Amino acid sequence: MFVLAESNALYVGDQIFYLVSFIILALLVWHxxxxxxxxxMQKRADKIANDIDTAEESRQLAEKLAAQRQEELNGSKAEAAQIVEEAKKSGESQRAQIVATAQADAQTMKEQARQDAEQARENALRGAKDDVANLSIEIATKLVQKQLNAEDQQALIDSYIEGLVKHES
Structure with missing residues (x-):
């Protein structure tokens, strides 16, 4: 039994040594x-959690900016539509003003043409009166100078008419 005891004692001693060595080794490995x-691993988990939080904040910010950009785009579209509408109104106003000016100019030109025509008619009548007066004077002068018969009167009138035609041409 002595051998057994010794072998058990050694075994217990070895076990204690192994246990102490294991505990020391476990403490060293742990430390x-x-x-x-x-x-x-904790730092990595914290970094990943922080990255996830940052990504979520970035996503929310991106959504907010996208919504803001969409609002601005809608505002720009409305502003562009308003500018186009104002340009149409301005163009229509200018068109109406141009038409009114053209009509007024046409009326003025028409009135001027009427006045010119009236003046030309008056000048023609005055000229005809002068011609008739001159003709009458010439006829009277010729009648006074010689006594005319019917044929001579007709010849005198015909020559006067030819003179008027040549004079007007």
Whole structure:
């Protein structure tokens, strides 16, 4: 039994040694390996969580900016439509003004043409009166100078008419 006891004692001693060595080794692994690994894993988990939060904030900001850009685009469209409408109104106003001016100018030109025609008619009548007066004077002068018979009177009138036609041409 002595051998057994010794072998058991050695076995118990070895077990204690192994147990103490294991505990020391576990403490060393925990201190030098496990703790840094868990710290590193915790930092990585924190970084990932922070990245997720940052990504969520960025997504929300992007959505907000997209909505804001859409509002501005809608506002720009409305403003462009208003500018086009104002340009149409302005163009219509200018067109009406141009038409009114053209009508007034046409009326003025028509009135001027009427006055010119009236003046030309008056000048023609005055000229005809002068011609008739001159003709009458010439006829009277010729009648006074010689006594005319019916044929001579007809010849005198015909020559006067030819003179008027040549004079007007």
């Amino acid at each position: 030098f390996a496990w703790k840094p690994v868990t710290d590193m």
